[in-house]
Amino acid sequence: MKRILLISLLCFTSLLWSCTQEQNADGTKAAAPEAKKEVTLVYVEWVAEVASTNVMRVVLEELGYKVKTLPVGAAAMWQSLGSRDADAMTSAWLPTTHGHYLEEVRENVEDLGPNLVGTRIGLVVPKYVEIDSIAELDAHADKFSGRIIGIDPGAGIMSLTEKAIEEYGIKNLRLVEGSGATMTAALSDEIKNNNWAVVTGWTPHWKFARWELKYLEDPKGIYGGAETINTIVRKGLKEEQPEVYALLDNFNWTAAQCEELIAANQEDGADPYVNAKAWVERHRDLVNSWLGK
Known part of the structure; x- marks a missing residue:
């Protein structure tokens, strides 16, 4: 009998401790631990893609996310999204340049459409x-x-x-x-x-x-016509990280805005991440439109 009472007392104490941990000092319920806010962006080291990836990194960090940026080759970039090793990229040249890569992973990714038009x-x-x-x-x-x-x-x-x-x-x-x-x-x-x-x-x-x-003119059309640079995300991102998905879905800029950052990145000793921070500050109204503000 004493053993049963002792076990009951221990269970009650454990339950009481658990409840206290879920309350603040004023008796209100404590917030649940925040889920990890991590995002992996993958990109090819082409000048426009370095620029766009760093801009997205800066904005996501302002939203409180820990952002990992991974420079890889084009094939690896697409494969990493198809295998869910990365979350997103802003570097897809479509429909011609990366069209064959998209076909290989189409079932596992989502194309959010152009973030920049008028490419070639x-x-x-x-x-x-x-x-x-x-x-x-x-x-x-x-x-x-x-x-x-x-x-x-x-x-x-x-x-x-x-x-x-x-x-x-x-x-x-x-x-x-x-x-x-x-x-x-x-x-x-x-x-x-x-x-x-x-x-x-x-x-x-x-x-x-x-x-x-x-x-040079291309009468056989090997290189296709005008292209766009699209944003691609892995399947499931919308449900798992809706805030990240919404930002990436809204991201778009003009060639002139992109080239402004590209030019800054060509200066001796330039840091694309630092330059992206400065660019975001100069274009705060545009960035706010991506955030739905």
């Missing part, structure tokens, strides 16, 4: 180059030092350029892999010496503000 991809040359079409490249291969200056091998524009080389019968130029930075560095060197150069290019990009450039 293709082969780009300085304006002083005396040809206007991709179809003319091979006949002038020696003037281009036998190379098309590319970026990272996983980028959609690289696979499209390989297709262009085949479709246009280009036999005397090879596609050189690199990165966005090595591409612009090589282009800069050639322009300084007034040499001909052809690079994989896209808009928006700061190189168009720095140099006089032009897209």
